[in-house]
Each structure stands twice: as structure tokens, then as C-alpha cells.
Amino acid sequence: MSSFVHLQDRSYYEDRYDDGTVAKCRSGERIVNDTFKIMEKKLPKKELTERLPGWYLQYSLYYFWFVETAAAERAENREATITKWMDEDKKKDDRLASAHISGGTYCRSCGEDMSVISKDYMRRDNHKDDDILIMFECNACNKRLALWEDGTQWEGAKHECEKCGGNTVSKHTKKFDVITWTETCEKCKHVKTDTLDLSDSKSEPEPVDKYLELDRKRFVFDKDMMFKYEQKLNHLVRRAKLHATEQDKVEHVDVYDGIKQVKKLKIAQLKELLEPVFTKDGYSDFKLGDPQIGREVSLDFSCLDTKDDREEYDSKKTLHKSIEKVLEDTNWRLMSAGLSYRLGFLTGSLRAYESEEEIRKLVEQRMKKGYIPKATPKEPAETDTKPKEEFYNRDMRESVLVYFDKLMLGSVPAEITLKSGIVKPTSIPVLSGEMNPLLRVFIPMRNNDESVPKFIRKYDFKFGEDKKMAKVRKDSRGRKIRLV
Ligand SMILES: [Zn+2]
Ligand SMILES: [Zn+2]
Structure with a gap:
């Protein structure tokens, strides 16, 4: 008797998942590189020499969203997805093994x-x-x-x-x-x-992918790479805060109002809140299942439609609306899979949002759909009471911390020609450093990868180097200074 076995070694699923990760990251990388290559061609030469760090930073930000974040998300879901796939195949095998026909x-x-x-x-x-x-x-x-x-x-x-x-x-x-x-x-x-x-119709052999091993190492994140990702993410948040204008803060105020108003309900409170709503809208036997506690907390529920003339569509729609409405200012929502309906028996799932970040996203989504949190009186802005300079200085300091690394105040030897014509040795103070590593692309590039724009490949992250200084300059009193 043949039995078509679906369940394979774990490594089979790992390979399948990692290949998916590589494909996703490659596609993101292609988008970023293509975009910046076009830009590289179109920009005036001067732009790329004078504002190279700025352009590099733009590249790094795009790369972060399209590739590094994609890789991090894949890494976060890896174990759960592989386990799910294996469970599914195991179930298939179990069902196949126990399949039989009784009689006849x-x-x-x-x-x-x-x-x-x-x-x-x-x-x-x-x-x-x-x-x-x-x-x-x-x-x-x-x-x-x-x-x-x-x-x-x-x-x-x-x-x-x-x-x-x-x-x-x-x-x-x-x-x-x-x-x-x-x-x-x-x-x-x-x-x-x-x-x-019955085979997976894999007819032609796939062409050899000579970078697959390399790209797996680049894009399949381990703990160290996840740490680097978190670091860059936090740093970019810090940078965004530095640049957030007062205007941004005003625009976001409603979200913060909404977050403040979110009532965090325990399951017992949730039940108390929902029960009368179900009854009012003509549903009986409202029941909550056991909470499913994983990365998130979810809860199944069921009820019966008591209105004889209500069809499936209306029944689901009415219940959906009233649940969303009553949960509008809570940290619970109806899960997107929605409600299912069989012969007037309705089931669905509710999900709880617990972390601040999740609740913020929840409120934003609700506001996009038209939910307006009740505004709370705004506190007087701090900025009015403090001198502007303090902010300026604080922001300058923060800018330096965000953008630079290994800052050094050094000096280079030079000669100064005094008004009398006498030449005396002097020195010029030089501030040198590097771009903060946390702003850089942290996935190593392939060697000599020509799909990466040249200005990115050549960028050395340094500034304030001697070679970029003018050989001859004048000081504030008009005296000539020459580097030696
Ligand atoms: Zn015949
Ligand atoms: Zn026979």
C-alpha cells in the first residue's frame, strides 16, 4: 500500500522558508538599487560630491524599509511559520493514514x-x-x-x-x-x-543560483543581525524625533488623545460590555471561548441569531457593526477574519492589543475609518516658557550624536603670511569623523556588486579629511594661510 507522505525533515521547511526570505529581500534590494541608479544618472555631478552623505543616508533609509525590515520580519515569523507548515503536513498525513471507508x-x-x-x-x-x-x-x-x-x-x-x-x-x-x-x-x-x-509538476530544473548561499547568509537574520536591526530602528526613531517639527506634534495629537482614551478591558469586563449589546440586537446564547494565549491574546465567541427573517448577510453585518461600535474605545477588536454563519449560529474571534505600540496602531487604523477620539484640553506647550537657545543647543548636540561618530578635533600644520610679509608656522583646527554606523546599511554588500550604485559602493563615511581641505585660504583678518 502506498502512502504519499507529506511531512518532511525540518530542514526541508527551513530551506523553503529561507528561499522565500531571499526572494523577498532580493526584490526589495532590486527596487532600491534601481531607484538610486536612475537618480545617480540624473543628478548633477556636483550634487553627489557635495551632498554625498545626504544621498547615502537616503539610500540607507530606503534600504532599511525595503530590505532590512523585510528580513527582520521574516526572521520574526520563521519559527512559527515552519511549525505551522509541519503541523499542516502532519495533519494531512494523519488524515491520510486514518482514511477508510466503512462498508461497501x-x-x-x-x-x-x-x-x-x-x-x-x-x-x-x-x-x-x-x-x-x-x-x-x-x-x-x-x-x-x-x-x-x-x-x-x-x-x-x-x-x-x-x-x-x-x-x-x-x-x-x-x-x-x-x-x-x-x-x-x-x-x-x-x-x-x-x-x-500527483507530483508538484516540477518539470524543468531551475537554473543554478550562484549567489543563493551568499544571499541566505546575508538575508536570513540570526540573533546578531536582529540586534543590529533593532539598533538601527531605534536610531532612526531617534533621528525622526530630532526632526519632528512642532507641526508634526500637533498633527499627531489626536492619536495620542485616542490612545489615552483606550480602555484596557479584562476578559470579564469585556463579557459584561458585550452581553447586553448582543441581546439588544437580537442574538442570544452569547458565549466566550477560552482565551488563546500566544504572541497575542485572542478569544472565540459564539451566539445565535433569534430573528427568524434575518438572512446571513444582514445577520453578520449587524453583529459586526455593533461589536466594532461597542469596542471602539477599548483595546479589543473583532479579528479581520470576521464572522462566520451557519444556520443562525455565528462565531468569530476577538483580539486584545496590549503594548503601547500596538494600541497606537489600533487607534490609527480606527481613525482612518473615521473614528474621532474626544479631544482633551491641551497642556500649554512647554516651548513657550523656555528660551529658544536652549532648544537650539539641545538639538545641535542631539544632531551631532545622531549623525556622527569618532568626532575628533585635531589640527594640521600650516604657514601664515603676516601683513609684514613674515611667514610663521601655525596650525588649522580640523574637525573630523565618520557617519554614525547606526545610520549605515548593515547587511554586507556582495563584493563588486554592480547592481549597487557606484556612489554607494565608493562611499567611505569619512568627513573632515585633509584631502578635502583647500590648500590655501584666508583667515578672518585677510591673512593668507597655506597648508604645509
Ligand atoms: Zn463502446
Ligand atoms: Zn472481484
């Missing part, structure tokens, strides 16, 4: 018992999911019979000739993953064949 499995020709010779998942007409087809063979006369798990005979094997309507004899062979049926008419000898390919 005698030979249709001679009445002897038949034995199961194969079980396979197959597409079945008018069925959403694959169904199991079980193949039997007669122990006495070797005739075969294919039945669906529910006992109905396989539609593909109607023993009636399509030409003359006479009786046909069927035969079935399975070679590799292809099943072939032949139906031979006993009257007119007409032969009809039908094949079914």
Missing part, C-alpha cells in the same frame, strides 16, 4: 473482499479542498475500484462507454506520481485514458 468495499464484479492499494489527496469537482481517493483491488479477480473517503465512487471512472454506452473495463497503473486509468469498452473496444499527476 466488496468487489462489484465478484463480491469478494477488496484491499486498499493506495490513498491519495485529489482535487474533487465542486469541493473546496482536496479530498482523499482510496483505491481498492479485489483479492479474487483483481478488478479495481476507486472511492472517495465518503464512499462515493470516483467520478472519473464511470463504467459506461462514451461512444456506444456499453460496459467498460477499467485498469489503473501508477508510475512515479502519475496515475493512469484506461477504460476499455467491452462492446466497441473504444479506449479512453485519463491521467492524474
Whole structure:
């Protein structure tokens, strides 16, 4: 008896997931590189020499959103997804192993018992999911019979000739993953064949991907890479705060109002809040299931529609609306999968939002849909009471911390020509440093990757280097200073 085993080693799923990660990151990388290559061509030369750090930073920000964040998200979901895939395949195997037909499995020709010779998942007409087809063979006369798990005979094997309507004899062979049926008419000898390919139709070998190993190492994040990601994320948030104008703060004020108003409900309170709403809208037997506690907390519920004349669509819509409405200022919401309805029995799931970040997103989403939090009186702005300079200085200091690293005040030797014509040795103070590493792309580039714009590949993150200083300059009193 053949059994088509779905569950594989964990490494099989890991490879499958990691290949997905590589594909996603490559596509993000392509978008960023293509965009900046076009820009590189279009920009005046001067722009890229004089404002190179700014352009690099733009690149790094795009790269962060399109590639680094994508990789981090993939890393975060890796374990859960792989476990889910394995569970699904295990379930498939279990279902296949236990699939059987009770009764009626005698030979249709001679009445002897038949034995199961194969079980396979197959597409079945008018069925959403694959169904199991079980193949039997007669122990006495070797005739075969294919039945669906529910006992109905396989539609593909109607023993009636399509030409003359006479009786046909069927035969079935399975070679590799292809099943072939032949139906031979006993009257007119007409032969009809039908094949079914159970393999994943992987016909042509894929071209060799010479960077796959390298890109897996680049894009499949381990703990260290996740740490780097968090660091850059926090740093970019810090940078965004530095640049947030008062205007931004005003625009965001409603969100903060909304967040303040969110009532964090315990499950018991949630039940108290929902029950009367269900009753009022004509639903009875409201029940909450056990909370599912994972990365998030969710809760199933069910109820019965008591209105005889309410159809599925109206029933779901009414309940959906009233739940959303009553939860509007709480940290709970109806999960996006929505409600399901069978014969007036409705089920759905609720989800709790617990962290500040999640609640902020929740409020933003609700506001996009038109929810307006009640405004609270605004506190007088701090800025009015403090001198401007203090802010200026604080922001300057913060700017330096955000943008630079390894700042050094040094000096280079020079000669000064005094008004009298005498030349004396002097020195010029030089501030030098590097761009803060936290602003840089942290996924290593492939060596000599020509898809990366040249100005990115060549950028050395340094500023204030001697080579960029003018050889001759004048000081504030008009005296000539020359580097030596
Ligand atoms: Zn038989
Ligand atoms: Zn025939």
C-alpha cells in the first residue's frame, strides 16, 4: 500500500522558508538599487560630491524599509511559520493514514473482499479542498475500484462507454506520481485514458543560483543581525524625533488623545460590555471561548441569531457593526477574519492589543475609518516658557550624536603670511569623523556588486579629511594661510 507522505525533515521547511526570505529581500534590494541608479544618472555631478552623505543616508533609509525590515520580519515569523507548515503536513498525513471507508468495499464484479492499494489527496469537482481517493483491488479477480473517503465512487471512472454506452473495463497503473486509468469498452473496444499527476509538476530544473548561499547568509537574520536591526530602528526613531517639527506634534495629537482614551478591558469586563449589546440586537446564547494565549491574546465567541427573517448577510453585518461600535474605545477588536454563519449560529474571534505600540496602531487604523477620539484640553506647550537657545543647543548636540561618530578635533600644520610679509608656522583646527554606523546599511554588500550604485559602493563615511581641505585660504583678518 502506498502512502504519499507529506511531512518532511525540518530542514526541508527551513530551506523553503529561507528561499522565500531571499526572494523577498532580493526584490526589495532590486527596487532600491534601481531607484538610486536612475537618480545617480540624473543628478548633477556636483550634487553627489557635495551632498554625498545626504544621498547615502537616503539610500540607507530606503534600504532599511525595503530590505532590512523585510528580513527582520521574516526572521520574526520563521519559527512559527515552519511549525505551522509541519503541523499542516502532519495533519494531512494523519488524515491520510486514518482514511477508510466503512462498508461497501466488496468487489462489484465478484463480491469478494477488496484491499486498499493506495490513498491519495485529489482535487474533487465542486469541493473546496482536496479530498482523499482510496483505491481498492479485489483479492479474487483483481478488478479495481476507486472511492472517495465518503464512499462515493470516483467520478472519473464511470463504467459506461462514451461512444456506444456499453460496459467498460477499467485498469489503473501508477508510475512515479502519475496515475493512469484506461477504460476499455467491452462492446466497441473504444479506449479512453485519463491521467492524474500527483507530483508538484516540477518539470524543468531551475537554473543554478550562484549567489543563493551568499544571499541566505546575508538575508536570513540570526540573533546578531536582529540586534543590529533593532539598533538601527531605534536610531532612526531617534533621528525622526530630532526632526519632528512642532507641526508634526500637533498633527499627531489626536492619536495620542485616542490612545489615552483606550480602555484596557479584562476578559470579564469585556463579557459584561458585550452581553447586553448582543441581546439588544437580537442574538442570544452569547458565549466566550477560552482565551488563546500566544504572541497575542485572542478569544472565540459564539451566539445565535433569534430573528427568524434575518438572512446571513444582514445577520453578520449587524453583529459586526455593533461589536466594532461597542469596542471602539477599548483595546479589543473583532479579528479581520470576521464572522462566520451557519444556520443562525455565528462565531468569530476577538483580539486584545496590549503594548503601547500596538494600541497606537489600533487607534490609527480606527481613525482612518473615521473614528474621532474626544479631544482633551491641551497642556500649554512647554516651548513657550523656555528660551529658544536652549532648544537650539539641545538639538545641535542631539544632531551631532545622531549623525556622527569618532568626532575628533585635531589640527594640521600650516604657514601664515603676516601683513609684514613674515611667514610663521601655525596650525588649522580640523574637525573630523565618520557617519554614525547606526545610520549605515548593515547587511554586507556582495563584493563588486554592480547592481549597487557606484556612489554607494565608493562611499567611505569619512568627513573632515585633509584631502578635502583647500590648500590655501584666508583667515578672518585677510591673512593668507597655506597648508604645509
Ligand atoms: Zn472481484
Ligand atoms: Zn463502446
